Amino acid sequence: MKILYATSEAVPFCKTGGLADVAGSLPPALAAEGAEVAVILPLYKRVKEKFGDQLKFECYNYINLAWRSCYCGLFSYEKDGVTWYFVDNEQYFDRTDLYGYDDDNERFGFFSRAIVRMLPHLKFWPDVINCNDWQTALVPIYLKDDGVREEMYRSVKTTLTIHNIEYQGRCGRDTLGYLFGLDQGWANDGTIIMDNDVNLLKGAILCADAINAVSPTYANELKLAYFAHRLEDIMQQNSYKLHGVLNGIDMKRYDPANDEGIAAKYSVDDMAGKAADKANLQKMMGLREDPNVPVIGIVSRLVSHKGLDLICEVLHDMMELPVQLVVLGKGDKKFEEFFAWAAQQYAGRMAVRLDYNEALSMAIYSGCDLFLMPSKSEPCGLSQMIAMRYGTVPIVRETGGLKDSVQPYEAWRDAGTGFTFANYSSSDMLYVIREAVNLYLEYPEAFARLRQRAMECDFTWNRSANEYLRIYAGVCGKVWPPVQEEAAPFEETAPVQEPAAEEEKPVKKTRKAAAKKTETEKKAPAKKRATKKAAEAEAPAAEVTEAPAEEKKAPAKKRTTKKAAAAEAPAAEVTEAPAEEKKAPAKKRTTKKAAAEAPAAEVAEAPAEEKKPAKKAAAKKTTAKSAAKKAAEKEEKEEK
Numbered sequence: 312m313k314i315l316y317a318t319s320e321a322v323p324f325c326k327t328g329g330l331a332d333v334a335g336s337l338p339p340a341l342a343a344e345g346a347e348v349a350v351i352l353p354l355y356k357r358v359k360e361k362f363g364d365q366l367k368f369e370c371y372n373y374i375n376l377a378w379r380s381c382y383c384g385l386f387s388y389e390k391d392g393v394t395w396y397f398v399d400n401e402q403y404f405d406r407t408d409l410y411g412y413d414d415d416n417e418r419f420g421f422f423s424r425a426i427v428r429m430l431p432h433l434k435f436w437p438d439v440i441n442c443n444d445w446q447t448a449l450v451p452i453y454l455k456d457d458g459v460r461e462e463m464y465r466s467v468k469t470t471l472t473i474h475n476i477e478y479q480g481r482c483g484r485d486t487l488g489y490l491f492g493l494d495q496g497w498a499n500d501g502t503i504i505m506d507n508d509v510n511l512l513k514g515a516i517l518c519a520d521a522i523n524a525v526s527p528t529y530a531n532e533l534k535l536a537y538f539a540h541r542l543e544d545i546m547q548q549n550s551y552k553l554h555g556v557l558n559g560i561d562m563k564r565y566d567p568a569n570d571e572g573i574a575a576k577y578s579v580d581d582m583a584g585k586a587a588d589k590a591n592l593q594k595m596m597g598l599r600e601d602p603n604v605p606v607i608g609i610v611s612r613l614v615s616h617k618g619l620d621l622i623c624e625v626l627h628d629m630m631e632l633p634v635q636l637v638v639l640g641k642g643d644k645k646f647e648e649f650f651a652w653a654a655q656q657y658a659g660r661m662a663v664r665l666d667y668n669e670a671l672s673m674a675i676y677s678g679c680d681l682f683l684m685p686s687k688s689e690p691c692g693l694s695q696m697i698a699m700r701y702g703t704v705p706i707v708r709e710t711g712g713l714k715d716s717v718q719p720y721e722a723w724r725d726a727g728t729g730f731t732f733a734n735y736s737s738s739d740m741l742y743v744i745r746e747a748v749n750l751y752l753e754y755p756e757a758f759a760r761l762r763q764r765a766m767e768c769d770f771t772w773n774r775s776a777n778e779y780l781r782i783y784a785g786v787c788g789k790v791w792p793p794v795q796e797e798a799a800p801f802e803e804t805a806p807v808q809e810p811a812a813e814e815e816k817p818v819k820k821t822r823k824a825a826a827k828k829t830e831t832e833k834k835a836p837a838k839k840r841a842t843k844k845a846a847e848a849e850a851p852a853a854e855v856t857e858a859p860a861e862e863k864k865a866p867a868k869k870r871t872t873k874k875a876a877a878a879e880a881p882a883a884e885v886t887e888a889p890a891e892e893k894k895a896p897a898k899k900r901t902t903k904k905a906a907a908e909a910p911a912a913e914v915a916e917a918p919a920e921e922k923k924p925a926k927k928a929a930a931k932k933t934t935a936k937s938a939a940k941k942a943a944e945k946e947e948k949e950e951k
């Protein structure tokens with residue numbers, strides 16, 4: 312399966328929030344599961360500054376966007392089994408920040424347009440494009456719009472991942488034509504219009520083949536007015552294609568046993584390092600150096616949906632408890648001012664940094680005992696998972712991914728992985744904070760066991776990656792993992808082997824040429840690769856003319872898919888298979904489907920059972936057999 316992941320940010324290139332973490336770690340996880348994956352994102356100034364000399368220039372083109380013709384450069388970078396593509400346009404992306412400009416809608420309109428129009432220049436023609444949030448929400452719309460005129464775009468399926476429905480890409484109705492170059496029909500039928508505004512996310516929800524919210528609970532919440540920011544009806548109507556796959560975290564990057572960035576390393580078996588990290592944090596933040604006082608950490612954007620109102624309401628009650636509080640984040644002025652003021656009231660017990668600082672956030676995850684995240688809504692939330700990985704017990708509200716990733720502590724049976732509360736109420740929050748502090752101070756052994764359970768939670772990406780792959784496969788009419796089809800009985804197929812091979816030879820020849828072309832095409836300048844469809848389905852003109860007459864007359868369906876081409880590839884093609892493919896791990900070759908998609912070399916190397924034709928092949932060959940029989944009879948007649 313070939314997946315293009317379209318995102319406006321990705322770690323390690325550029326990050327403002329959780330989307331970047333997901334876009335940085337999901338694609339490699341998909342690749343590790345056997346998918347072909349590329350990511351496409353804008354070439355921001357900061358990417359150019361940090362990675363510019365490592366990027367490979369691929370090609371450039373001019374993209375028509377409404378009345379404008381915009382330069383679009385394409386760069387690439389190979390990492391973790393994934394090709395990362397960068398779309399270059401200095402007018403739109405050579406800026407200090409990623410977002411927050413008056414022309415953001417136009418910038419990401421261009422980006423989405425560029426993704427669709429640059430598809431022929433990528434290393435593969437994708438089966439599925441996974442777009443993310445409003446910034447790439449125009450991709451499914453442009454694919455449908457272009458697909459009316461250009462058939463090749465119709466084969467591409469789309470999924471939309473909603474990381475936060477609050478941001479919808481809203482702009483005035485008149486922007487549809489002059490900014491995005493779309494026909495008024497898109498507005499007249501309501502597809503892209505919401506409350507009389509252009510609403511890009513709504514358009515994508517309607518046009519995408521599948522939608523994914525970033526946790527099962529968030530997927531359900533999106534059907535409710537409280538969470539959906541006016542899109543609840545649309546979400547309900549489209550719930551038939553709605554999924555909720557919980558994000559993972561990069562468990563290698565976030566590993567207290569191997570993290571060079573923290574003051575002292577530690578693991579479940581030896582927690583001494585965590586005490587050292589706590590002492591280091593207290594010192595660094597100007598807190599009293601006391602190993603016995605529980606330290607509560609907050610790492611958050613200081614915005615309302617993170618539940619900060621609750622903290623503001625009961626901060627003084629919280630600080631009456633024997634605790635220390637560390638806050639890291641920036642955002643709305645009212646919260647920044649409140650926390651800055653509160654830190655002065657509780658000098659030595661409360662420390663605040665109004666900043667976004669990766670190193671300090673790691674010092675907080677590793678050095679704190681408790682992690683507070685009382686979000687009003689939280690699509691998934693990654694901080695609580697990172698905190699748990701570092702043995703910092705979470706206190707969360709039961710919403711979205713917080714509910715799905717933290718199991719409530721139950722003292723009576725010594726179970727759970729953190730403290731939770733259901734209602735958006737400051738007194739409920741205060742109640743569980745008291746419980747947590749009490750457990751820490753009065754029952755240190757029970758607290759240690761709770762901490763250990765939190766550290767042992769499995770937030771690896773491979774589980775979620777497989778769920779994503781099932782969604783991708785579903786929209787393509789495939790299954791994931793590919794099912795191994797039962798081999799057909801040998802006797803049934805053996806007699807037809809020869810005629811079938813004869814019959815299909817011309818097709819194979821053309822396929823071979825097509826496969827060869829795909830190889831050379833990769834090396835050829837990108838602009839020469841006009842369309843993937845052209846490259847894949849049709850061999851170069853010369854090769855086509857070389858094809859024998861029967862082949863030309865062969866029913867079109869025989870020539871339509873690459874899969875069929877690969878499946879039918881003769882043994883001779885085996886030697887021409889690309890070297891990397893030959894090295895592919897055996898598990899990737901276990902199924903008929905996988906074998907069909909792989910170059911013939913893999914088929915040749917596959918164990919004996921796999922070489923046996925499976926049912927479908929048998930059926931094909933039976934048809935081939937009767938065709939061959941007919942041909943033989945015809946020949947006989949002619950001879951007579």
Ligand code: GLC
Nearest residue numbers: 329330474525690691692693
């Ligand atoms: C957004 C959401 C957050 C989620 C992240 C990654 O930032 O607010 O909850 O974890 O996206 O999906």
